Amino acid sequence: MHKTLVTGGAGFIGSHVARQLWAMKHHVVILDDLSGGLLENIPTGVDFVKGSILDHQLLAELFEKYQFDYVYHLAAYAAEGLSHFIKRFNYQNNLTGSVNLLNECIKHEVKCFVFVSSIAVYGSQQTPMTEDMIPQPEDPYGIAKYAFEMELKASKEMFGQDYIIFRPHNVYGENQNLNDPYRNVLGIFMNQILNGEPLTIYGDGSQTRAFSYIDEVAPVIARSVENPSAYGEIFNIGSDHTCSVRDLAQMIQVAFDSQATIHFLDERKEVHHAFCAHDKLKAYFAPVSSVSLQEGIVRMAGWAKKAERKASYKFDEIEIYKNLPSNWKLD
Template identity: 70%
Template sequence: MIKSLVTGGAGFIGSHVAKHLIDAGHEVYVLDDLSGGFKSNIPDQAHFMEGSILDHQLLEKLFAEQKFDYVYHLAAYAAEGLSHFIKRFNYQNNLTGSVNLLNESIKNQVKCFVFTSSIAIYGDLPTPMTEEMTPQPEDPYGIAKWAFEQELAVSKKMFGQDYIIFRPHNVYGEGQNISDPYRNVLGIFMKQILEEKPLTIFGDGSQTRAFSHISEVAPVIAESVNHPAAFGETFNIGSDQTSSVHELAQMILEAFDSTLAIEFLPERMEVKHAHASHDKLKRFFKIPKECKLEEGIKKMAHWAKKQGLKAGKKFDEIEIYKNLPSSWK
């Protein structure tokens, strides 16, 4: 049986990838520190180990004992805007931890290392962003992701370690942590509605993104290792449908049949427009059926109303308070 490790498998995308792997016949091991995920997300058939990718001794023992065929690295703290104010935390979790995993993958001859990066690596480059562009990240989160992408390329040359890189963007859907105040705008809006608070938007809401339902992303990541032609390649992955943040807020209010107000906060430093081309992805993989944003929001809203709010771990790792948005203090 194929044996695969999924880091961040108690989190949102990671748990969905783990489910698809189990359905495909993999024996799945989930490693997660539960800082942003929940045990309830983990598939029953998966072997769960609570631990951090920063614990290199734990990783050494785990890899030596299990001899994984594949590693799916989805553990990350994906708060782009906040990453300016948590630089040490960001680089430790999104770069150093990733290197720890790569070291063990090389030493234990993992067949392919599948890494979820982010279109944050493009920064403010013109849209649609393509894989041929030279990344210009504008926040520490994007810098960390881009640095590790380069490390994967170097390690393939030096050690022959195969990899596949995916650059997802604004993924949402059932199972998402909607209690995190710093990331996942759909989750933030839904939490505010459930708490009967105004929906808060930084700036005027004209920022555009391509919000991607989990059903458009997780299946492709899970089955990617079945395509050797994709080894050593990088792919944007997600929706082709773009919407403004203000339009998104209106759609979510409609899905909840809510008349709550929208509150506009001072603009923060962020990329104005971010959406990517998926032409390369379509040449390598069979793409799942598109999930229109309105449909995906309805699915997630139904799930959110049914499961309610879960108390997540409080994040208290702020390192720099200068210029921190007042709503985050």
């Protein structure tokens, strides 16, 4: 039985990947500090350790105890827009913590390190974005992700540490954190509707994304270590179909049979159009069943209506207030 560590396994994508791995008969250990994840997301049958990837001593103890075969790294604070205003927090959690984890993988000769990076590494480039483009990240979150991608490449060349990198984009679905006001627009919209609030859109809502249902993403990531030809490669992963934020809001209104108003806010600094090509992914991995955005929204809405309802929280570690969007400021 393979021994496998999943960091961030109480979070959204991480919990789905952990569940897939458990179904594949891996001995799964989840490490999560529960800063964004939830205990109820953790699949039955896995080992859970509450802790942070910033705790390098804890990591050393876990690797010594379990002697992991594989590591899936999904622990991150993935808020591109907010990352401009929490630079220290961003780099500590998304880069330094990742290096702590990689150090232990090298020391213990882990067979493969699966890193969930982000479309944010591309920045504003011609769409659809392809893996052969030179990344040009425009926010600290994307910079941290790309820096660690380069570290993985350097560690492969220096130490022979195998890896696979996935660049997902705009993933949504069950287990998503609905009370996070800074990231995951579907979760934000659904939480606003459930709390009787207007849907908030930055700018005119013409921004386009390829929103990707979790069941199109997590199974491929989980199975990836079974394909040695994918080692050392980078893959975009997600939907091929784009949608504007404005149209997304209207689809969510329909799914909830809601008359919630839409409140347009000042435009913020963000990539306006971001979606990827997936030809390389399809060449390496067997396809999973595609789920239309409409169907995915219906599934997530059904889950959200039953999920524990919470008010949106405010991030309390803002480091820079200059140009911070007004609705992100602390009360």
